[in-house]
Amino acid sequence: MSNTTFDADGITLEKVREYVWEIPREGDMRVPARVLASEALLEQIQDDKTLEQIKNTTHLPGITNYAICMPDGHQGYGFPVGGVGALDAENGCISPGAVGYDINCGVRMMRTNLTYDELQGNERELVDSLFANVPSGLGGGGIVEAGIDTVDEILSRGVDWALENGHAVEEDLLHCEDEGMRKGADPDKVSQKAKDRGKNQIGSLGSGNHFLEVQRVTDVFDGDVGEAYGLEEDQIVVLIHCGSRGLGHQTCNDYLRKIEKQHQGLLDQLPDKELAAAPAGSQLAEDYYGAMNAAINFAWVNRQLIMHRTREVFERVFDRSWQEMEMDLLYDVAHNIAKKETHTVGEDGDQRELYVHRKGATRAFPAGHPEVPAAYRDVGQPVIIPGSMGAGSYVLRGGENSMDLTFGSTAHGAGRLMSRTQAKDEFWGGDVQQDLEEQDQIYVKAQSGATVAEEAPGVYKDVDEVVRVSDELGIGDRVARTFPVCNIKG
């Protein structure tokens, strides 16, 4: 391996500059692919099919500049996890597979004014109470049991529905992307099957890598931005990671199948059927965009309900009102999404409308961007990067290079390193739980011991390295780091 190339078992990456690697165009690739990583991360990324998948992504019609793999990239299905693809909204396409099954899977962080000292001694009660009150796992129901009419309202109105029904306050909307309501959501484009699956899951974590975590802020790297975000060392915050549940999964599947039936010609051009895309301007592209936006609203309501329930749990455990504990939403980010955005592309500085697909990648708009909510426009959009349950999570802010390098995007987490089957061979849930409690004072409670093993800290990449690369590239700058205190999962 020389300094300027990296040979990854048949795929050669050329170093463009520090942390930027390029797979040059060849064959039917429409554009080059780029991987943003240190050599240490690249060594891990090359181990599975991530590089092949990011190459495949470059075959999508209308793909602009590059297909980009984030520092936490790993193999997914079709599009890699940690992938960003900007597809022309006029001449390109939109791809349900490049959004992922869990539409608007994402993370939100809620602040409190509690300190770690105040919380210590209450961890057990808190973790038990959160576990008892926040539905998780398979078949655990939801915070709200609703009929189809209510599902339709949620799909149309997002968090505005939650506000009207006492599950949110006005301030929550102001600290969420699009104020918690995606315009252009069309509930009629979401199938009955999807609604049937979703109606019993409104306000539920699900399983897999989804969780709710009480955390303490261990470091604030940027005092000014930290202050703007209301973060200080030793403070307790809550992080919630989940998505649109069965409703989103079904919506993705429904549209993959529709594309297969209606746009076989486009599908035949693609190296992986899971990249299935509807041509921009087609009825199906419009329908999917309307359905996806509706599922985005559903996921926001899901996280909102869980957050509001968490406030109630804290009220009981700490015997004071949530307002008194200043339990306010810091921000909510999506990391499985496609959004129509205007970007400057090409040497002439043309403005173009693109469907920016971020699958396992987070929007990271810099200070001054008009789409950053007013509360944070001066400092840049908050980006929340969850780590594993034994490592820190990070709060970043959108970096000033993100618009040029990544269509305003950065990483979304640590990124998996080890398969679930291997994790279960190497770890036992009970041991992982006990070690975390005894060595790190992290209290974990899960529906399934197997989930704890599959999500053991050792199965993830080093989140510190992922964030360091994001920060060095100036796509997402480090603001603060947090460490788990209590974790509940499915």
Added chain:
Amino acid sequence: MTRAQGGRFELRDHTADIAVAATGDTLEAVFAAVADGLAAASADDIPEAAGDRFPLSVSAESREALLFDYLDELIYERDVRAALPVDHRVERIETVGEISPGDGTAGDDETEWTLEASTRGVPLDEVDAREVKAVTYSEMRLERVEAGATDEGGWEAYVVFDV
């Protein structure tokens, strides 16, 4: 693992998700084996007797699409019935209309593939089960294996599930 219909499956490593590789003497057997793999990916221990059997039927435009829709239907039923489908039996896979020269793998408007199956739904509160989000087309394979000197051939399938 040998199942009632003679199909076999194995769970395979995949960085974030899980894959099922299955074989069967017949198309019905390999479909049932993939579905049993889906159940195994959802739960390590499946209660022997809990739950009631229920039938399901699926139709699609090609053989691969039929497998995809069958697995999708099982995941859907799991969520709406709050029961994990296990012990899969695929009674019958049939085609209506002309089979395309591509042996049914490419969609043909004239052809419809149908499947009749049954499954036992174990109530989710009686099993320690995890959520498999969805079936994917990524790397999906469904292929006939020619008979060799020591075996009679059959079918092989490989399916990646999103966890």
